[in-house]
Amino acid sequence: MSEIDRMLAANEEWAQRFPGSKDVRPARKVAIVSCMDSRMPLFQMLGLEVGDAHVIRNAGGVITEDVVRSLTVSQHVLGTREILLVHHTQCGLQATDDNAFADLVEEATGRRPAWALRAFKDAEADVRESIRLIKESPYLLSRDVRGTVYDVATGKLTEVE
């Protein structure tokens, strides 16, 4: 059984205890932007129920054009007004850099990425940079944003001031 087959089987159990349908508009009017890291179960980590908040995730939890697109939909079409950023300790993007990564991909595939990795060394500094990018975005209705770093060794979230 492949890992995806195991996930589909686990979904049958979830459907049996499914808590019921919710509105498409997030009840708590929050959009979360976070890293894709496998160690962050955001619903459990933040006490979220089904229907509470949008969850946008990519490598690093960095603010890209795609994240701005998603936040713009979240606010204009689906009514969210607060933004929570979640970076974390021991991020894979801190262990490499844009050039080393491009070399790695080119060696393995023969193609050098046309896009930048967006690596960073300091998670807190990158949270502050993300806050700055959101404050500067011309498309949002609300720039009420707060940033945090999650410690993957303790489960504890710390706000970046």
Next chain:
Amino acid sequence: MSEIDRMLAANEEWAQRFPGSKDVRPARKVAIVSCMDSRMPLFQMLGLEVGDAHVIRNAGGVITEDVVRSLTVSQHVLGTREILLVHHTQCGLQATDDNAFADLVEEATGRRPAWALRAFKDAEADVRESIRLIKESPYLLSRDVRGTVYDVATGKLTEVE
């Protein structure tokens, strides 16, 4: 207390029952690409434990350059080999279209988005389009991809053939 303050308070409870530190490389070598929709608690829906799989999410769960960047990091730096796509019923992106959305944002902010919304009408058709885009991506090490649609009214995931 703001909604984000409530999430930070809930995190203190999570940290007390934190299951412990895991490796940065996902144990089950799977990356999931899903919509940001608030009704999809992916860890619970798929039976995932902390450390099992990468989770990439945006508006629609569509394959953008940022998703390709994230999948490339996931495979080349962090060792994943399978990809699971999760679209869903009643998606916010099915209720609008690229032009109507651009009008909406321009009316509210005075700025017309420089990027496309990536709206779609048929979730299954967009899953097939996503599979095609992944199969064509030159940067990946593995194109072992499967697609599903989640029914937000029942909690049930159905594979797209």
